[in-house]
Amino acid sequence: MKNHRNSQEVNAGSMADIAFLLLIFFLVTTTIENDSGLNRSMPPNIKDNSVDIKERNLFEISINDADLIMAEGDIIDPKNLREKVITFIDNGGLPLEAEGYCNYCKGNRFSDSSENPDKAIISIKAQRNSGYSVYVAVQNEVLAAYNDLRDRESLRLFNIPYKTIYSDYYNEEISEEEKGQLKERLEIIRALYPQKILEPETVNN
């Protein structure tokens, strides 16, 4: 054994042990805080806030006690929800000569679906006994539908996805100048597809 020793090195073997101890300490004392989620803003608490909406401009999503999702009068698979919402928002059903005609919509232009994205309203209604997770899933799918459409327009107009513009805008390392430009772009796209999600008061049963 002794004959094998031919170099005088500091034994660094215990370094790993020390580091492991520290590592384990940090592993057990800390939790990975997750700080992301779906941002929504609620309407102010005003009693008289009824508006007239044409039926064709309203896309109703309801969740029942058994966590089934109903959209436009039919029970649907949550996987198809996003696509349905996209078709609804992107319908652009007004005739070509009418005011408010949607010239960037790529939808079917049905006369019984939404007139233009600005008029299209999504209503999400849940029962008191519906599961929170289902509600979040529905919210997520509706937001995803809007984001898909915004992405499409953003790619068409500026050649970059909406998500990139959005995350760049909140990046603190960019200059004021760039920020102004990004803000402009965000506003243009948001005006094309404004998020209109309505949440009627939950019905007591």
Place this chain on the structure above:
Amino acid sequence: MIKFNKYRSSKSLPPVSTASLPDIVFILLFFFMTVTVMKNQNLLVENTLPTATETEKLDKKDRVIEIYVGKPTNDSNANLGDEPRIQMDNKFITVDEVGDYALQALSSMPEHLKSVATVSIKADVGVKMGIIEDLKTELRMVNLLKINYTTYEGVAVDNL
């Protein structure tokens, strides 16, 4: 070829050097040190968040009011039953008190952050919508309108 192989196999392999092991562990250590935040609240409720894909990063900690909703955990409070409860500031509160506590949290914020304050709702997947709706009504009463349904990253349809 054969000779070459013979030559190689006749020599015993040198031991694998473990000198880089501390470095690897240190990298791991630094990773955990940077990504983790010290817990400032003791969770009294079950809190498995739902998953979603369209998430946005929550603002900085100083402008966020956190509300936890979920079943009480069994270990510390065995007699609280299964009904979901609301936790704020390390204790259980009732739905009616949410507004007061939220305003209290808001008033302790610096003036310039008050207008951008966000309420982060951290609700368990098993919670029913009733309590969430009540919570939202209370928050609307005190004019805290920016809310965030805090979620994990993941396919939302997995929730169902």
